[in-house]
Amino acid sequence: MSLLGREVFWPPADELVEVAERIRARLGEWPDVSTRWRVCLTVPESPGAQDVIVFTEPHDADIDALLHAGAAVIEAHGERVTLRRGEARFALQGARSDDWLAALAAFLDCNFEPHDALVLALAWRAENATRDDAWPTDFDTFPRVADLLPAPEPRFPACPDALGLYPVLPSAEWIERVLDNGVLTTQLRRKTTDADDLKREIERSVTAGRKHQANLFINDHWREAIAAGAYGVHLGQEDVETADLGAIAQAGLRLGLSTHGFYEMLRALHFRPSYLALGAVFPTTTKVMPTKPQGLARLRRYVQLLKGRVPLVAIGGIDANVMSDVLATDVGSAAVVRAVTEASDVAEAIRALQTKFADQR
CATH class of the missing domain: 3.20.20.70 (Aldolase class I)
Structure with missing residues (x-):
């Protein structure tokens, strides 16, 4: 379950790696990752398909060029976080903890695709690490998906709880x-x-x-x-x-x-x-x-x-x-x-x- 021995963040960030290591250790055994993801806090010199590039401040980066290089791009401003990967776009809205980037690296290491790892990272809270089961299970901490059409009215009828x-x-x-x-x-x-x-x-x-x-x-x-x-x-x-x-x-x-x-x-x-x-x-x-x-x-x-x-x-x-x-x-x-x-x-x-x-x- 170790993240050490490979480049997890760019530029290297020992403190973030230590937090990511602690979170990852609490998440249990998961299949080996198919991609050795790298969370980039600045644009790397040669971005590639293993990179998740995160912007938390306004920037002038060429997003289309990064996507063309195969990288995934996250833009986080206030309570809105948007992930773009290829032509796909995933917009989320909700509060996030100070450890969300470390949690993102940890969930990526659990072999979740970036959009699902991002959901889990935004749902992560520091108190999770103190529980016997650290996994995010409080639905109220999970983000909501943004930019969706309104749900139809009336609601769809219910069906049995166990079909x-x-x-x-x-x-x-x-x-x-x-x-x-x-x-x-x-x-x-x-x-x-x-x-x-x-x-x-x-x-x-x-x-x-x-x-x-x-x-x-x-x-x-x-x-x-x-x-x-x-x-x-x-x-x-x-x-x-x-x-x-x-x-x-x-x-x-x-x-x-x-x-x-x-x-x-x-x-x-x-x-x-x-x-x-x-x-x-x-x-x-x-x-x-x-x-x-x-x-x-x-x-x-x-x-x-x-x-x-x-x-x-x-x-x-x-x-x-x-x-x-x-x-x-x-x-x-x-x-x-x-x-x-x-x-x-x-x-x-x-x-x-x-x-x-x-x-x-």
């Missing part, structure tokens, strides 16, 4: 099959460009959901979900900018949002969704993921922070072999795909998975 087993399925036939086997939460993820096929599949799935009084979500296709009177829709982070969240809320549909780390969780919570999906927990081949697998340790921290604020769903690479470990985080729900669709005996697979949920109660 249980949550199969994500490719067709209405599969939806009917799992609901007939006692599943109460499911999602239609229909991959098609055929509008007629999509309409038929959604309407058939919604009919099955009503028959079983189940929580049926439609992936992505929110217009068709509204038209069919679905229970809810599930959207990705990228969809928040393009979907009409107000229309979804006005129609009385529940909203589930995908998240892949602390920043995206805070961003999603701003819109007051009905649930958050946390993933991908493990490697998955069912879709291309924008981030590395989160793992159980991160999932546990996410649940620790968010449990009771919003229903949570673990997703990504989950099957019967890991289900008990996933549920041990107290997440309340877990989405599965191949654990059901590739099972030799679907009814038995569902029964075995449902038993694991019962065992955790």
Whole structure:
């Protein structure tokens, strides 16, 4: 867990390194970092992809040139902190402690990407280091994401705190099959460009959901979900900018949002969704993921922070072999795909998975 033996700050700052070392030692074991980050307090002579360059005062630096060189750039003024990396921009608002730069280095060393490490660094408080568990868990210390559109009114309807087993399925036939086997939460993820096929599949799935009084979500296709009177829709982070969240809320549909780390969780919570999906927990081949697998340790921290604020769903690479470990985080729900669709005996697979949920109660 040592930060010594490599350049952590530029220019070298022994006092900051000592504080970062103390914070890092309190955060426990995490996977080895994929990038040996360097926090730069001034612009280095040859900035590169391992550099996080921090400005806390007005400056005349060429930000575009730094970004072109691959560096990440943080500008911190008052309670507003903005991170830019490539074309991505992450704006945060909130108080920060005197140790936030040391905490940033420590969380980067825990293998968090800069935007998530920055969230944690801004949530860090000196008193964390005096607790048995030093990890930031007080939601009130976390920053908020700035520059977002207002959350829609009315709020999205609530869904159960624990959604249980949550199969994500490719067709209405599969939806009917799992609901007939006692599943109460499911999602239609229909991959098609055929509008007629999509309409038929959604309407058939919604009919099955009503028959079983189940929580049926439609992936992505929110217009068709509204038209069919679905229970809810599930959207990705990228969809928040393009979907009409107000229309979804006005129609009385529940909203589930995908998240892949602390920043995206805070961003999603701003819109007051009905649930958050946390993933991908493990490697998955069912879709291309924008981030590395989160793992159980991160999932546990996410649940620790968010449990009771919003229903949570673990997703990504989950099957019967890991289900008990996933549920041990107290997440309340877990989405599965191949654990059901590739099972030799679907009814038995569902029964075995449902038993694991019962065992955790």
